[in-house]
Amino acid sequence: MNRIKLIDLDDQTRLDALAKKSEIIGKIGKRTREKDIKNIKLAYDLYKLSHGNPDKILAGMADKPISRKMGGALAHYYKNPTVDINFIDTMREEFSIRTCPMCGSLGSGTLDHYLPQKHNKAFTIFSLNLVPSCLCNSKKGVRLKGKKTNQRLLHPYFDDCLQQRLVKIDIHHPDTTPTVSSHVLVPQTDADYAAVEFHFDTLVKKKVEMYALENFIDFCRRPGDLISALQRNPRDKNHLRRIIEDELESKDNYFKSKNNWVSLLLFALLDDNILTWLASKLCAPGREPNSPLVARKTSGSSLFLL
Numbered sequence: 001m002n003r004i005k006l007i008d009l010d011d012q013t014r015l016d017a018l019a020k021k022s023e024i025i026g027k028i029g030k031r032t033r034e035k036d037i038k039n040i041k042l043a044y045d046l047y048k049l050s051h052g053n054p055d056k057i058l059a060g061m062a063d064k065p066i067s068r069k070m071g072g073a074l075a076h077y078y079k080n081p082t083v084d085i086n087f088i089d090t091m092r093e094e095f096s097i098r099t100c101p102m103c104g105s106l107g108s109g110t111l112d113h114y115l116p117q118k119h120n121k122a123f124t125i126f127s128l129n130l131v132p133s134c135l136c137n138s139k140k141g142v143r144l145k146g147k148k149t150n151q152r153l154l155h156p157y158f159d160d161c162l163q164q165r166l167v168k169i170d171i172h173h174p175d176t177t178p179t180v181s182s183h184v185l186v187p188q189t190d191a192d193y194a195a196v197e198f199h200f201d202t203l204v205k206k207k208v209e210m211y212a213l214e215n216f217i218d219f220c221r222r223p224g225d226l227i228s229a230l231q232r233n234p235r236d237k238n239h240l241r242r243i244i245e246d247e248l249e250s251k252d253n254y255f256k257s258k259n260n261w262v263s264l265l266l267f268a269l270l271d272d273n274i275l276t277w278l279a280s281k282l283c284a285p286g287r288e289p290n291s292p293l294v295a296r297k298t299s300g301s302s303l304f305l306l
């Protein structure tokens with residue numbers, strides 16, 4: 001979950017240049033071809049005017065169909081971009097972003113279609129519909145919106161709320177059998193609430209909770225591996241809070257996102273109950289630096305004991 005920026009790639013001019021030189025598109029009958037190009041350009045305008053909101057885009061697409069042949073041609077050029085749309089290759093190469101803009105996991109992996117290509121062929125080579133993402137995006141299938149008003153996936157190029165920290169993970173029973181839960185931080189009265197909650201529930205919640213639980217257990221084993229300043233014991237709870245806050249700021253900056261999964265775990269450690277518990281362990285007199293916080297027999301979360 002991250003807001004990212006894309007320079008204006010003038011998709012309409014590029015589409016014209018591609019169509020003019022393309023043998024495949026040239027074989028489509030003139031009237032069909034011209035109607036297809038016109039409808040694709042109208043669809044591009046609609047996408048921008050709708051700020052990437054799938055509800056609004058899909059509602060406006062019924063009168064902008066394109067032929068099967070044009071859909072096939074666009075799919076071909078998405079895989080094999082010509083010089084006029086070589087931004088697709090550039091995006092594939094340059095988008096080695098440190099956190100997935102769709103889910104916040106560490107690393108983007110691939111370039112994917114925000115509105116799935118299969119059902120939205122007009123946007124096959126549209127730059128604003130191409131987002132870097134990990135596998136989360138392809139796994140979402142066609143579930144772009146929910147049944148209730150404003151429930152939709154957030155869009156990394158359009159939704160400014162992605163710049164804020166949107167989620168809090170809560171850690172329970174750290175001393176015995178840790179479990180985690182999570183909730184969005186946006187107030188229910190906020191205009192973005194339904195979209196943030198739907199996006200989080202659809203793409204992120206299950207995976208980030210697993211990540212947080214496993215990494216919290218690892219943190220309890222060797223705190224200094226997650227936060228290097230904790231290779232030495234903090235003086236007291238306030239000192240510990242400052243150490244975690246510094247680490248959080250550093251990770252927000254490094255990943256250029258407040259919703260990357262490392263930051264979400266660090267933010268969870270700043271919860272007052274957890275901080276008090278951590279301080280009782282880390283600041284205990286005579287504690288050996290970077291030693292386990294609790295003695296656990298198993299990881300509690302994994303089927304594999306490594």
Ligand SMILES: [Zn+2]
Nearest residue numbers: 100103134136
């Ligand atoms: Zn992802």
